[in-house]
Amino acid sequence: MSVNEHYDPRDALLVVDMQNDFCEGGALAVNGGAALVPAINAEIEAAQAAGALVVASRDWHPVDHVSFDYRGGPWPVHCVQDTEGAAFHPGLALPAETVRVSKATAFDADAYSAFDGTGLAGYLREKGIERVIVCGLALDVCVKATALDARRADFAVCLLESLSAAVDPNAVDDARNALIDAGVEVRP
Ligand SMILES: [Zn+2]
Numbered sequence: 001m002s003v004n005e006h007y008d009p010r011d012a013l014l015v016v017d018m019q020n021d022f023c024e025g026g027a028l029a030v031n032g033g034a035a036l037v038p039a040i041n042a043e044i045e046a047a048q049a050a051g052a053l054v055v056a057s058r059d060w061h062p063v064d065h066v067s068f069d070y071r072g073g074p075w076p077v078h079c080v081q082d083t084e085g086a087a088f089h090p091g092l093a094l095p096a097e098t099v100r101v102s103k104a105t106a107f108d109a110d111a112y113s114a115f116d117g118t119g120l121a122g123y124l125r126e127k128g129i130e131r132v133i134v135c136g137l138a139l140d141v142c143v144k145a146t147a148l149d150a151r152r153a154d155f156a157v158c159l160l161e162s163l164s165a166a167v168d169p170n171a172v173d174d175a176r177n178a179l180i181d182a183g184v185e186v187r188p
Pocket of ligand 1: 059067075079104
């Protein structure tokens, strides 16, 4: 399995929302989601071996979350706290020391970015992180929002596009352009 980056201890590999509900068979499945797992595992292993920080975010909604369609939101019910759908994909090999970040945990607000309301930017700065390497799901929603927020927080940001997949394949070009405009380095 080829690895996309050369990591060092100032890097954080941020694996976004590799959860059952976003993979095939889940409530809000992204085509090609589960297929990313082996390559993301290889990336995690390389990051860890080089002393980089490994971070995994998860969508972690309370019951009756405002983003659910029956509450007027845009999405079907997904990633409800402590359900099987909210669990990380069983094939995802997260080291024990992985920093886990739960987002969109309020009843009345959604959050696409792993930086939104989590304190993650300050934590990464405290840890001496200078660059954030992003992969996971979904490219046109939470991965995009996370990468843009990482730039806003003044980190160097790299998106591993081949380790990500989109809810809407037609939205990929726009997402990529928005990221490049914001100064994100997009690796094919
Ligand atoms: Zn959600």
